[in-house]
Amino acid sequence: xxxxxxxxxxxxxxxxxxxxxxxxxxxxxxxxxxxxxxxxxxxxxxxxxxxxxxxxxxxxxxxxxxxxxxxxxxxxxxxxxxxxxxxxxxxxxxxxxxxxxxxxxxxxxxxxxxxxxxxxxxxxxxxxxxxxxxxxxxxxxxxxxxxxxxxxxxxxxxxxxxxxxxxxxxxxx
Amino acid sequence: xxxxxxxxxxxxxxxxxxxxxxxxxxxxxxxxxxxxxxxxxxxxxxxxxxxxxxxxxxxxxxxxxxxxxxxxxxxxxxxxxxxxxxxxxxxxxxxxxxxxxxxxxxxxxxxxxxxxxxxxxxxxxxxxxxxxxxxxxxxxxxxxxxxxxxxxxxxxxxxxxxxxxxxxxxxxxxxxxxxxxxxxxxxxxxxxxxxxxxxxxxxxxxxxxxxxxxxxxxxxxxxxxxxxxxxxxxxxxxxxxxxxxxxxxxxxxxxxxxxxxxxxxxxxxxxxxxxxxxxxxxxxxxxxxxxxxxxxxxxxxxxxxxxxxxxxxxxxxxxxxxxxxxxxxxx
Numbered sequence: 270x271x272x273x274x275x276x277x278x279x280x281x282x283x284x285x286x287x288x289x290x291x292x293x294x295x296x297x298x299x300x301x302x303x304x305x306x307x308x309x310x311x312x313x314x315x316x317x318x319x320x321x322x323x324x325x326x327x328x329x330x331x332x333x334x335x336x337x338x339x340x341x342x343x344x345x346x347x348x349x350x351x352x353x354x355x356x357x358x359x360x361x362x363x364x365x366x367x368x369x370x371x372x373x374x375x376x377x378x379x380x381x382x383x384x385x386x387x388x389x390x391x392x393x394x395x396x397x398x399x400x401x402x403x404x405x406x407x408x409x410x411x412x413x414x415x416x417x418x419x420x421x422x423x424x425x426x427x428x429x430x431x432x433x434x435x436x437x438x439x440x441x442x
Numbered sequence: 443x444x445x446x447x448x449x450x451x452x453x454x455x456x457x458x459x460x461x462x463x464x465x466x467x468x469x470x471x472x473x474x475x476x477x478x479x480x481x482x483x484x485x486x487x488x489x490x491x492x493x494x495x496x497x498x499x500x501x502x503x504x505x506x507x508x509x510x511x512x513x514x515x516x517x518x519x520x521x522x523x524x525x526x527x528x529x530x531x532x533x534x535x536x537x538x539x540x541x542x543x544x545x546x547x548x549x550x551x552x553x554x555x556x557x558x559x560x561x562x563x564x565x566x567x568x569x570x571x572x573x574x575x576x577x578x579x580x581x582x583x584x585x586x587x588x589x590x591x592x593x594x595x596x597x598x599x600x601x602x603x604x605x606x607x608x609x610x611x612x613x614x615x616x617x618x619x620x621x622x623x624x625x626x627x628x629x630x631x632x633x634x635x636x637x638x639x640x641x642x643x644x645x646x647x648x649x650x651x652x653x654x655x656x657x658x659x660x661x662x663x664x665x666x667x668x669x670x671x672x673x674x675x676x677x678x679x680x681x682x683x684x685x686x687x688x689x690x691x692x693x694x695x696x697x698x699x700x701x702x703x704x705x706x707x708x709x710x711x712x713x714x715x716x717x718x719x720x721x722x723x724x725x726x727x728x729x730x731x732x733x734x735x736x737x738x739x740x741x742x743x744x745x746x747x748x749x750x751x752x753x754x755x756x757x758x759x760x761x762x763x764x765x766x767x768x769x770x771x772x773x
Contacts, residue, residue, distance in 0.1 A: 332631070377524075
């Protein structure tokens with residue numbers, strides 16, 4: 270996934286779309302919006318970042334899961350099998366992005382990149398609902414995909430690369 | 443200057459302002475696991491060195507407690523799970539990369555052996571109690587013996603255990619080392635928390651656990667030689683522990699920014715007093731001094747340094763669990 274930070278207006282539509290699409294319980298959210306302010310007056314810069322699970326390439330959550338409930342599906346999406354999760358919290362502790370939480374039913378829940386929509390050839394709910402089209406979704410393994418070209422062309426950064434997780438969400442400057 | 447604000451509400455249990463999904467039950471379990479590992483380590487080592495009759499408390503009596511300690515720990519662990527009914531999923535697989543999976547399987551082995559070990563010594567335990575005119579527990583030992591002899595299978599298992607005790611002692615020795623070290627490696631496997639994410643934590647937890655084990659034996663044994671030996675071992679272990687602690691903080695201080703911030707929790711941050719005064723001061727240095735004074739001829743009741751070491755072990759784990767969750771990569 271690639272997100273253009275200059276286009277994001279922080280409306281949190283992605284958050285609401287996700288909650289509706291995935292029946293996220295009230296008070297919980299799988300994605301969230303952060304407002305980042307940098308600099309000193311009068312040189313102040315502000316941008317919004319919509320954040321969620323980074324579907325890392327080097328997944329500490331999958332590594333520390335004692336039952337194998339956390340796993341990576343074909344294509345690189347990180348998911349949790351609810352019936353195999355014992356709710357120990359190891360994956361929550363291991364995620365530097367705080368992308369996982371305990372569902373009120375006990376198991377651990379997180380962003381799935383709406384894999385049920387992706388299978389049908391649709392974009393994740395957050396991407397398709399964005400009013401400014403700031404998000405792009407695609408296959409990063411395919412060098413000819415639109416998203417791969419976009420990341421090559423534009424300057425980008427990832428969140429906490431120093432945590433060693435190889436995050437797969439790129440923020441385009 | 444950089445400032446961050448959350449735009450939408452995200453008031454999720456255990457996530458804000460920082461991750462806090464593990465609390466006292468986990469810290470208490472880590473303490474109990476280390477304690478049980480320490481007691482079993484001494485029992486197996488001194489059995490294998492042929493000192494079962496010289497040191498009856500260490501080899502025969504103390505392991506009775508380990509089964510109870512591990513059961514309390516297991517109750518705490520399951521209590522802390524959020525999807526409790528699915529706990530059996532732990533034993534449907536073995537994941538070599540996950541320390542928790544290692545721990546779950548080790549705990550099964552240790553709890554079985556720590557039950558069989560004292561059961562196979564039931565006659566010696568009774569003799570030990572009679573020697574001290576403690577006949578109140580005769581009912582219990584008789585009941586256990588009857589239970590063993592009533593059916594063929596438990597009787598056969600106990601007989602086999604007695605016959606091949608040396609072999610099982612080697613297995614239990616290895617399992618108890620894994621149990622002691624895994625409690626530390628469990629935490630150091632989380633790269634999201636710089637305070638936990640250092641390789642010295644496994645050995646540190648092992649040494650601390652064995653130290654609490656020796657304190658436990660020292661406290662409850664009434665054999666003078668056993669007490670003196672455990673006191674000496676405990677002093678060595680405390681010295682090693684202090685070295686590891688300094689080493690751990692040095693390593694973090696020389697590391698990247700996130701690790702320096704983690705070390706700052708103990709060097710002026712909110713856990714400074716708890717760590718240096720309560721844990722290092724009252725849990726390590728003071729019992730070390732008291733044990734040294736006892737060797738010099740001062741009369742100090744062994745329960746005092748022993749209980750201080752046990753308190754220190756528990757406080758150390760509470761501090762590590764809580765401080766570790768606060769230490770995060772700065773966004």
